[in-house]
Amino acid sequence: MRFEPVKKVNSYEIIVDQIEEGIREGRLHPGDRLPGERKLMETFSVSRPTVREAMRVLHATGVVSSRAGDPRGAEILPFTPQALERPLARMTHQHGTTRAELLQFRLLLEGQASLLAAAADPGEAKQRISACAAALDDLAHRAGAAGAGAATDLATEFGELLSGFHSSIRAASGNQLLQVTGQAVDEALTTVARQRLGEEEDVPALRARLRRSAEDAAILTQRIRDGDTGGARRTATENIYRFYKDRLSDLELKALSPLVG
Amino acid sequence: MRFEPVKKVNSYEIIVDQIEEGIREGRLHPGDRLPGERKLMETFSVSRPTVREAMRVLHATGVVSSRAGDPRGAEILPFTPQALERPLARMTHQHGTTRAELLQFRLLLEGQASLLAAAADPGEAKQRISACAAALDDLAHRAGAAGAGAATDLATEFGELLSGFHSSIRAASGNQLLQVTGQAVDEALTTVARQRLGEEEDVPALRARLRRSAEDAAILTQRIRDGDTGGARRTATENIYRFYKDRLSDLELKALSPLVG
DNA sequence: CCTCGTCAGCTGGTCAGACCAGTACAGGGA
DNA sequence: TCCCTGTACTGGTCTGACCAGCTGACGAGG
Numbered sequence: 001m002r003f004e005p006v007k008k009v010n011s012y013e014i015i016v017d018q019i020e021e022g023i024r025e026g027r028l029h030p031g032d033r034l035p036g037e038r039k040l041m042e043t044f045s046v047s048r049p050t051v052r053e054a055m056r057v058l059h060a061t062g063v064v065s066s067r068a069g070d071p072r073g074a075e076i077l078p079f080t081p082q083a084l085e086r087p088l089a090r091m092t093h094q095h096g097t098t099r100a101e102l103l104q105f106r107l108l109l110e111g112q113a114s115l116l117a118a119a120a121d122p123g124e125a126k127q128r129i130s131a132c133a134a135a136l137d138d139l140a141h142r143a144g145a146a147g148a149g150a151a152t153d154l155a156t157e158f159g160e161l162l163s164g165f166h167s168s169i170r171a172a173s174g175n176q177l178l179q180v181t182g183q184a185v186d187e188a189l190t191t192v193a194r195q196r197l198g199e200e201e202d203v204p205a206l207r208a209r210l211r212r213s214a215e216d217a218a219i220l221t222q223r224i225r226d227g228d229t230g231g232a233r234r235t236a237t238e239n240i241y242r243f244y245k246d247r248l249s250d251l252e253l254k255a256l257s258p259l260v261g
Numbered sequence: 262m263r264f265e266p267v268k269k270v271n272s273y274e275i276i277v278d279q280i281e282e283g284i285r286e287g288r289l290h291p292g293d294r295l296p297g298e299r300k301l302m303e304t305f306s307v308s309r310p311t312v313r314e315a316m317r318v319l320h321a322t323g324v325v326s327s328r329a330g331d332p333r334g335a336e337i338l339p340f341t342p343q344a345l346e347r348p349l350a351r352m353t354h355q356h357g358t359t360r361a362e363l364l365q366f367r368l369l370l371e372g373q374a375s376l377l378a379a380a381a382d383p384g385e386a387k388q389r390i391s392a393c394a395a396a397l398d399d400l401a402h403r404a405g406a407a408g409a410g411a412a413t414d415l416a417t418e419f420g421e422l423l424s425g426f427h428s429s430i431r432a433a434s435g436n437q438l439l440q441v442t443g444q445a446v447d448e449a450l451t452t453v454a455r456q457r458l459g460e461e462e463d464v465p466a467l468r469a470r471l472r473r474s475a476e477d478a479a480i481l482t483q484r485i486r487d488g489d490t491g492g493a494r495r496t497a498t499e500n501i502y503r504f505y506k507d508r509l510s511d512l513e514l515k516a517l518s519p520l521v522g
Numbered sequence: 523c524c525t526c527g528t529c530a531g532c533t534g535g536t537c538a539g540a541c542c543a544g545t546a547c548a549g550g551g552a
Numbered sequence: 553t554c555c556c557t558g559t560a561c562t563g564g565t566c567t568g569a570c571c572a573g574c575t576g577a578c579g580a581g582g
Contacts (some may be wrong), residue, residue, distance in 0.1 A: 010535075015321045030353060036562065047537045049310055052563085054449065055320040056273060056314040061348070068563035069545030079352050087344040088438075089323070093285040097437050104377075105438040119519035173352040174516075177349075177357050177366040218348070229519055255435075258375070258380035258490055271564075297533065308566045313534085329534040330574030 011046055015045040015054035018044075020063065023076065034064065036071070038138075060192035088184045089191065100252040102189050107240050107259050109182045110166060114220060114236035116173035118229045125172035126225060132165040133221040140214040143207050154203070158210050163190075165217055169224070169236075213243065234261060276305055278313035281324065284337065291339035295325065296331070337354060337405045342441040349445045350452065361513040363450050368501050368520050371427060375497035377434035379490045386433035387486060393426040394475075394482040400477040404468050415464070419471050424451075426478055430485070430497075474504065495522060 011170070022028040040051045053075060058064045062083040066074035091097055117129070139161055143154055167211060170179040216239040223232040241260045245253065263387040283289040295301065301312045314336060319325045323344040327335035352358055376388070400422055404415055424447060477500040484493040502521045506514065 012535095013321075016321070019484045020351070023351075038562090049313070049538095050536065051342055052310070053317040053535095053565090056317055060274075060277070060318040061322065063351070066563065067545070068543070069561080070563080071546060071561055073562080083291045083348040084345070087348065088325075090281070090285075090344070091340050091438070091441060101438055104436055105442075108373045108439070112373070116365075116519060175365055176352070177362055178445070179368070180352060181366075185438070248264070258377060273564095299533085310567095311565065316534090327534065328574075330532080330573070331534080332532055334533080497560060 002159070011050045012053040012057065013049060015040075015051065016057050017043055019054070019058060028076050032076045033072045034074040034076065036073045039073075057085060059208050063174055075196050081183045084180055084184045086189055088188050092188055099189075100248075100255040102185065102246065103248075103252065104255045104259065106182070106185050106189060107237055109178060109185065110169070111233045111237040111259060113166075113170045113173040113175075113178050113182060114224060115229045115233040116178070117169050118224045118232035120172055120174050122225070125168070125174075128168045128223060129165070129172055130220055132161065132168045133217040136161050136165060136210075136214040136217050140207075140211045143210055154210075155206060158206070158213075159190075162213060162217075169220075172224070210241075213239075216242070220241070238261070272307055272311045273314040273318065275311065276301075276307070277318050279305075280315070280319060284324070289337050291337050293337045294333045295335040296338065297334045300334075342444045345441055345445040346448055346470045349449050353449055360450075361509075361516040362504065363446065364509075364513065365520065367443070367446050367450060368498055368517055370439060370446065371430070371501055372494045372498040372520060374427075374434040374436075374439050374443060376490045376494040377436060377439070377484060378430050379485045379488050379493035381433055383486070386429070386435075389429045390426070390433055390482055390485060393422065393429045395477040397422050397426060397471075397475040397478050401468075401472045404471055414465060415471075419467070419474075420451075423474060423478075423510045430481075433485070463516050470504075474500075477503070498522070 018076055019028070019034070028034075034040070037051050037055065041048050042053075046238075055064065055066065058074075059066060062077060062080055064074040064076055092102060092117065116124070120126070139157060167179075167188065168185060170182045173179065220235045220239060221236050222231065237260045241253075241256055244256070248256075280289070280295070285361060296304070298309055298312050298316065302309050305312065316325065316327065319335075320327060323338060323341055325335040326357055331521075367428075378387070381387070400418060427447065428444060429438075431443045434440065477496075481493060481496045481500060484496050498521045502514075502517055505517070509517075
């Protein structure tokens with residue numbers, strides 16, 4: 001006979017589980033309202049602090065939102081990628097995850113996202129990719145012609161457009177997991193690594209890089225529109241690899257190289 | 262002049278942020294102990310319920326663990342993949358993520374993990390892959406010869422070994438993000454989809470599938486040991502694809518096919 | 523000397539009751 | 553009709569209390 005270790009279940013966990021189960025099973029939908037705390041303490045037969053601890057957990061994990069004074073009670077929120085970012089960021093910092101691993105994972109995801117996007121049926125999602133690529137191209141021309149604006153502003157706008165381009169590819173892949181995970185990794189990288197990358201860069205170099213990225217994006221877009229799955233994957237990984245090539249250590253590049261080509 | 266929207270920060274969030282920041286910046290390490298709640302309410306100048314709400318959040322997200330009566334206070338935990346499983350599972354259920362997407366994501370991750378494992382230097386991690394493949398082979402032979410045991414027991418042991426095999430590959434990839442994400446998706450799939458898959462299966466069919474999986478694992482192991490990155494990726498995806506081929510709808514298979522080969 | 527049961531002093535878990543600031547909404551004033 | 557205000561709630565926070573459980577020290581027994 002086998003025994004099981006005694007696991008004590010705190011009261012708040014029971015409440016959290018019941019509410020999350022209600023959401024999972026479709027009895028509670030985003031936008032629905034939970035009863036007030038004083039009502040909940042009756043239905044669960046616990047005191048208000050216990051109810052509050054449960055609500056705190058649901059609040060902190062992005063399941064519900066509540067405002068003081070709102071007589072409609074806490075609102076059930078739709079899922080957000082942000083819910084994944086917290087643990088991802090924690091893992092990155094605490095678990096000894098290096099920047100190289102983060103980049104490697106990103107390269108891997110973007111490559112597969114491009115492949116799936118190429119395999120997907122043409123439609124609105126693919127048009128958004130083209131629009132994002134066009135916006136990048138537009139910025140590249142504007143920056144080259146006018147030459148106005150500080151380097152940091154240009155770099156920021158550039159980064160946002162590039163991020164949006166990749167986001168549109170992930171969206172076109174048709175896989176929400178890929179989409180959300182990619183977004184979380186993307187933002188984690190922004191937070192973690194941006195300060196050490198591309199800070200000290202003069203304007204001409206930035207413009208050159210911008211032009212190159214715009215061209216790369218155009219090529220990748222074409223591959224995806226052509227439905228060239230293998231080519232899209234290869235182009236996406238090569239683009240990102242080249243993007244980082246001059247600014248990473250040999251050790252970090254070595255981690256990325258197996259995924260290229 | 263630009264104004265910012267008023268964001269009300271609850272007291273507990275300040276405490277949570279401070280503790281998480283301490284962990285991020287290396288002032289608090291896993292295994293360290295936090296002061297008791299009554300001590301914390303002094304240092305943060307708040308009441309005990311507020312401290313408790315903060316501790317609840319940290320407890321629920323797997324950052325700390327606490328037991329009643331322990332005078333050493335709450336313990337800071339190391340990061341666990343389980344922290345990602347919660348939001349992943351929630352996303353799967355609530356955000357309309359289908360089983361096809363989950364499988365697609367898994368196929369994608371396992372393929373890339375095998376590629377990276379093949380690219381990695383030989384070492385202890387690769388030996389563990391061989392050991393897991395050998396264990397699968399052993400079970401296949403034992404099941405074929407003795408024929409004892411119920412089908413469910415056999416299926417359970419089979420599933421655990423196969424899961425361990427894939428886990429060892431992810432570990433050998435050298436990327437913790439890949440490892441953790443893969444594990445989370447794996448377990449999410451187990452929870453979500455197992456009841457609808459492989460339930461009604463007779464023993465001979467199960468044995469045949471077991472033998473096939475053991476052979477597949479052996480081939481994949483060889484590719485990884487040979488350092489054949491492309492071959493490892495292809496073999497891994499094909500194996501998983503064939504594993505599911507007879508038990509999924511055409512629509513689901515169509516989602517997987519772009520990743521195969 | 524070592525082992526083991528006992529017990530005090532703490533811990534976290536839970537409760538009851540209270541006050542305050544903030545919100546929604548109905549009803550009265552313009 | 554519109555705006556304003558009051559009211560009756562809400563959640564946020566605090567105080568104070570009790571209980572069950574753990575740890576570690578102490579002392580009885582070997």
